[in-house]
Amino acid sequence: MDSKAGKYKVKDLGLAAEGRKKIEWAESRMPVMMALREKYSKTKPLKGYKIAGCLHVTKETAVLVETLKSAGAQVSWSGCNPLSTQDEIAAALAKNGIEIYAWHGQNVKEFYWSIEQTLSMKPNLTLDDGADLIFTVHNKYPKLVNNIIGGTEETTTGVHRLRAMSAAKKLLYPVIAVNDAETKWDFDNVYGTGQSSIDGILRATSVLLAGKNFVVAGYGHCGKGVAMRAAGLGANVIVTEVKPTAALKATLEGHVVMTMDEAAKIGDIFITATGVKDIITEKHFKVMKDGAIVCNTGHYDCEININHLAALSKGKRTVRPNNEEYTLKNGHKVYLLAQGRLVNLAAAEGHPSEVMDMSFANQFMSQIRLVNYHTKGIKVEPQVLDIPVEQDQEIGGIKLRTMGYKIDKLTKEQEVYMNDYSAGT
Numbered sequence: 240m241d242s243k244a245g246k247y248k249v250k251d252l253g254l255a256a257e258g259r260k261k262i263e264w265a266e267s268r269m270p271v272m273m274a275l276r277e278k279y280s281k282t283k284p285l286k287g288y289k290i291a292g293c294l295h296v297t298k299e300t301a302v303l304v305e306t307l308k309s310a311g312a313q314v315s316w317s318g319c320n321p322l323s324t325q326d327e328i329a330a331a332l333a334k335n336g337i338e339i340y341a342w343h344g345q346n347v348k349e350f351y352w353s354i355e356q357t358l359s360m361k362p363n364l365t366l367d368d369g370a371d372l373i374f375t376v377h378n379k380y381p382k383l384v385n386n387i388i389g390g391t392e393e394t395t396t397g398v399h400r401l402r403a404m405s406a407a408k409k410l411l412y413p414v415i416a417v418n419d420a421e422t423k424w425d426f427d428n429v430y431g432t433g434q435s436s437i438d439g440i441l442r443a444t445s446v447l448l449a450g451k452n453f454v455v456a457g458y459g460h461c462g463k464g465v466a467m468r469a470a471g472l473g474a475n476v477i478v479t480e481v482k483p484t485a486a487l488k489a490t491l492e493g494h495v496v497m498t499m500d501e502a503a504k505i506g507d508i509f510i511t512a513t514g515v516k517d518i519i520t521e522k523h524f525k526v527m528k529d530g531a532i533v534c535n536t537g538h539y540d541c542e543i544n545i546n547h548l549a550a551l552s553k554g555k556r557t558v559r560p561n562n563e564e565y566t567l568k569n570g571h572k573v574y575l576l577a578q579g580r581l582v583n584l585a586a587a588e589g590h591p592s593e594v595m596d597m598s599f600a601n602q603f604m605s606q607i608r609l610v611n612y613h614t615k616g617i618k619v620e621p622q623v624l625d626i627p628v629e630q631d632q633e634i635g636g637i638k639l640r641t642m643g644y645k646i647d648k649l650t651k652e653q654e655v656y657m658n659d660y661s662a663g664t
């Protein structure tokens with residue numbers, strides 16, 4: 240592995256040219272980010288600020304990183320999942336002078352080592368996807384908090400945990416919940432996860448989805464997107480849920496709802512999207528059909544109990560990239576994709592650039608917002624902050640314009656009417 244002490248550790252710097260072409264491809268499909276880069280590279284609002292980031296190293300993330308740098312920030316980066324780093328992208332970033340510690344196939348020790356390297360810059364801001372960076376600060380390097388003005392969090396799982404931390408009064412600095420922006424969750428989580436998860440399953444298996452019993456565990460935004468796309472390809476979608484209203488929505492979208500205990504017996508393909516551990520366990524593997532395919536698209540690899548699968552098995556071999564065949568003692572074969580990690584990022588390239596454009600515009604604007612609070616001397620208590628409605632509408636508006644769509648505008652009279660509670664029949 241190439242290594243230049245303190246500055247980067249990536250798989251192979253020789254992959255940089257290949258990575259750069261992919262980043263340029265992403266740039267051509269991320270017009271909101273490119274507009275923000277153009278605007279803020281002139282004023283450099285992040286000059287003098289150090290950002291430690293921990294987020295999947297993909298071509299889209301590279302566009303975010305280089306936009307933060309253009310706006311004046313000093314950036315240090317690590318990946319937020321051991322299997323999601325695209326080595327050519329990490330190489331291209333390193334070659335462009337970005338401090339980065341990331342390579343595909345890290346073990347857990349290397350994963351946390353990389354996070355800790357990024358913290359050696361003593362950041363002023365953190366940028367997370369899944370909250371491992373912010374937890375490392377809180378649990379291992381709490382003194383760093385003295386330099387930190389705030390952070391941003393990309394994903395549902397991370398925001399959940401941060402809200403729990405905040406409720407327990409354990410959160411030491413303010414964090415903006417990027418995930419909860421409408422221009423994030425209503426697009427990235429639904430259409431991004433929908434497409435990229437199917438992409439990951441197909442790259443790892445190349446199976447036909449039409450006619451298959453496709454079990455989606457969890458009907459939140461991500462599960463909904465996956466179910467919608469699987470149904471579009473002709474699969475019979477079965478949803479498992481714990482929340483009555485979510486299950487109800489699934490039925491009204493035309494999906495069948497049942498418990499995992501029932502679904503386990505008839506599913507051909509299983510995907511977990513719950514954010515909760517032990518969704519598929521021993522009792523489910525035991526009753527699965529021969530040839531069942533199992534994968535996860537939730538942030539952590541705890542949704543499928545792989546220890547249970549291993550304990551039930553007499554053998555294991557890799558049959559295709561990101562596809563491991565477990566032979567159970569009952570003779571059935573179960574195929575586990577991407578080692579139970581995010582199938583969309585480990586077996587494919589993550590969400591398409593077009594959708595990450597809005598998610599990362601929210602990341603970028605949120606980092607600037609935290610800096611603005613700081614420069615204006617506005618004290619923000621440690622808490623989880625929402626994205627302002629105006630930011631959502633601004634990002635949505637730019638996206639729409641770059642797609643070539645025009646929309647109507649309320650007249651003055653309509654605005655008055657909307658706010659007039661006395662108007663009726």
Ligand code: ADE
Nearest residue numbers: 295297299300588589590
């Ligand atoms: N999360 C899901 N897809 C992603 C992508 N393409 N880049 C970064 N993070 C992601």
